Amino acid sequence: MLMNALRETDPEIYDAIIREVNRIEHGVELIPSENFVSRAVMQAMSSVFTNKYSEGYPGKRYYGGQENVDDVELLAINRAKELFGAEHVNVQPYSGSPANHAVYMALLELGDKFMGMDLSCGGHLTHGSPVNFSGLHYKLVPYFVDKETEMLDMDVVRKIAETEKPKMIISSLTAYPRKLPFKEFCDIAKDVDAYSVADISHIAGLIVGGVHESPCEYTDVTTTTTHKSLRGPRGAIIMSKIEDQYHDLYHKDTKKNLAQLIDSAVFPGLQGGPHDHVIAAKAVAFKEAMKPEFKDYSKQIVKNAKVMADELMSLGIKLVTNGTDNHLMLIDLRPSGLGGKGKQLQNALDKAGITVNKNSVPYDDASPFNPSGLRLGTPAVTSRGMKESEMQHIAQSIAVVIKNYKDESKLKEIKAEISELVSAYPIYPGLSVLG
Numbered sequence: 337m338l339m340n341a342l343r344e345t346d347p348e349i350y351d352a353i354i355r356e357v358n359r360i361e362h363g364v365e366l367i368p369s370e371n372f373v374s375r376a377v378m379q380a381m382s383s384v385f386t387n388k389y390s391e392g393y394p395g396k397r398y399y400g401g402q403e404n405v406d407d408v409e410l411l412a413i414n415r416a417k418e419l420f421g422a423e424h425v426n427v428q429p430y431s432g433s434p435a436n437h438a439v440y441m442a443l444l445e446l447g448d449k450f451m452g453m454d455l456s457c458g459g460h461l462t463h464g465s466p467v468n469f470s471g472l473h474y475k476l477v478p479y480f481v482d483k484e485t486e487m488l489d490m491d492v493v494r495k496i497a498e499t500e501k502p503k504m505i506i507s508s509l510t511a512y513p514r515k516l517p518f519k520e521f522c523d524i525a526k527d528v529d530a531y532s533v534a535d536i537s538h539i540a541g542l543i544v545g546g547v548h549e550s551p552c553e554y555t556d557v558t559t560t561t562t563h564k565s566l567r568g569p570r571g572a573i574i575m576s577k578i579e580d581q582y583h584d585l586y587h588k589d590t591k592k593n594l595a596q597l598i599d600s601a602v603f604p605g606l607q608g609g610p611h612d613h614v615i616a617a618k619a620v621a622f623k624e625a626m627k628p629e630f631k632d633y634s635k636q637i638v639k640n641a642k643v644m645a646d647e648l649m650s651l652g653i654k655l656v657t658n659g660t661d662n663h664l665m666l667i668d669l670r671p672s673g674l675g676g677k678g679k680q681l682q683n684a685l686d687k688a689g690i691t692v693n694k695n696s697v698p699y700d701d702a703s704p705f706n707p708s709g710l711r712l713g714t715p716a717v718t719s720r721g722m723k724e725s726e727m728q729h730i731a732q733s734i735a736v737v738i739k740n741y742k743d744e745s746k747l748k749e750i751k752a753e754i755s756e757l758v759s760a761y762p763i764y765p766g767l768s769v770l771g
C-alpha cells in the first residue's frame with residue numbers, strides 16, 4: 337500500500353501511521369476486541385466510495401449516481417445473510433453503539449424495561465449503563481454472574497425475567513470468558529413475551545467458524561460489530577427476522593414488519609449517509625470469512641486462548657471462571673494482592689510490548705479507572721499465525737511482568753524477547769518501509 341501522497345501532504349500524520357505500524361509489528365496485541373484486517377479490507381476502506389452520499393437503501397436513495405453503491409451494499413447484505421443464515425441484514429450502522437441504539441429505537445418506547453448483563457459482570461455500555469443512552473432512556477433490569485462460579489445461572493435469569501416482564505432481553509458479552517446459551521435466552525424471552533436480542537460483536541468470528549453456537553436461528557434481532565473476531569473494518573450490522581412472529585402487540589400501529597422497523601430506525605431514525613467505503617470493506621471481510629481458512633482461524637483462536645489460559649493458571653494467576661471457552665480471558669489480580677492495580681499492570685505490560693486492557697472483574701470493589709482485572713484475548717495474535725507454543729511464551733512473559741511490574745529493566749528485557757518472538761510473524765510485510 338503506497339502512501340507517497342500522504343507523506344508529502346501531511347508528514348505528521350504519515351509519521352504517526354508508520355510509528356503505529358512499528359508498534360503493532362514489534363508488540364503483542366491481546367486486546368480481545370481488536371484484530372488485523374487484510375490489505376484487501378484496508379484498500380476497500382481507502383477507496384473512492386469515501387466520497388459518496390447515498391441516504392436510503394439500494395434502489396431507494398435520495399441522491400443520484402448510486403449504481404455502484406447499490407451493487408456494493410447488495411453484495412454486503414447478501415454475503416452477510418449467507419454467512420450468518422440471517423433473513424434480513426442492515427449493513428449501514430456506523431459501529432456497535434449506533435447499531436444497538438437503532439435496535440432500542442425499533443423495539444422499545446422510551447422508558448421501557450429491558451434486561452441486559454451488568455457491565456461489571458462482562459456486559460456492555462450500551463446494555464443499560466447509567467451513563468449511556470441505554471440506561472438514560474430505558475430502564476435496565478440487570479442480570480449478574482453467580483458470585484461463586486462467576487458464570488451465568490440461567491435459572492436466575494429466568495426468574496428475573498418472569499418477575500420483571502421486560503420488553504427485551506439482550507444476551508451479549510465483552511468480558512465474559514464463557515459461551516452464551518443463546519437458545520435458552522431466546523426461550524426465556526419467548527416465554528415472557530419479550531424481544532430476544534443478541535449482540536455477538538466479540539464472538540461473530542467464532543460463530544462463523546462454527547466454534548460457538550449462533551443465535552441467528554432463534555433471536556428476533558442480532559447485532560454485531562465487524563471489526564473484532566470477524567476481522568473486518570470498523571463498523572456494525574444488524575440481522576433480524578423479517579416478520580415479528582411473537583410481539584405484534586408492541587407495534588401494531590406502525591404496520592411495519594421487524595425488518596422495516598430496524599431499517600427505518602437506522603435511517604432516517606438515527607443515521608444519515610451510510611459510510612459506503614466501510615460497507616465495501618465489510619463486503620470484502622464477509623467474502624474472506626466464507627473461506628474454509630477462516631474456520632481454521634476461528635478454531636485456532638479458541639485453542640490459543642485455552643493454552644494461554646492454562647499456562648497463566650499453571651503460573652499461579654487467577655482467571656475469572658478459572659478458564660475460558662471463547663477467545664478471551666479475564667485475569668483477577670486480587671488473589672495476587674494486586675486488587676485495584678489494573679492500570680499499573682496495563683502500563684507495565686505496555687512497556688514490555690504486550691497490549692491488554694484493564695477491566696473490572698465481577699463484584700470488583702475497585703474503581704473502573706483502576707480496576708482489579710486485565711482482559712486479554714487471542715484473535716489478533718492468531719491472525720499473525722501464532723500457535724500454542726507462542727501462547728505459552730506470551731503467558732510466561734505476562735506472569736513475569738505481573739511479578740515485576742515496578743522493575744523497569746525487567747520490563748525492557750521482556751520487551752526485547754517479545755520483539756524477537758513476533759519478528760517471525762509480520763502483519764503487513766513491507767508497510768513500514770514503503771514510501
Ligand code: DSN
Nearest residue numbers: 368369432460510538
Ligand atoms: N470497546 C469494545 C470492547 O473492547 O469490548 C466493546 O464495544
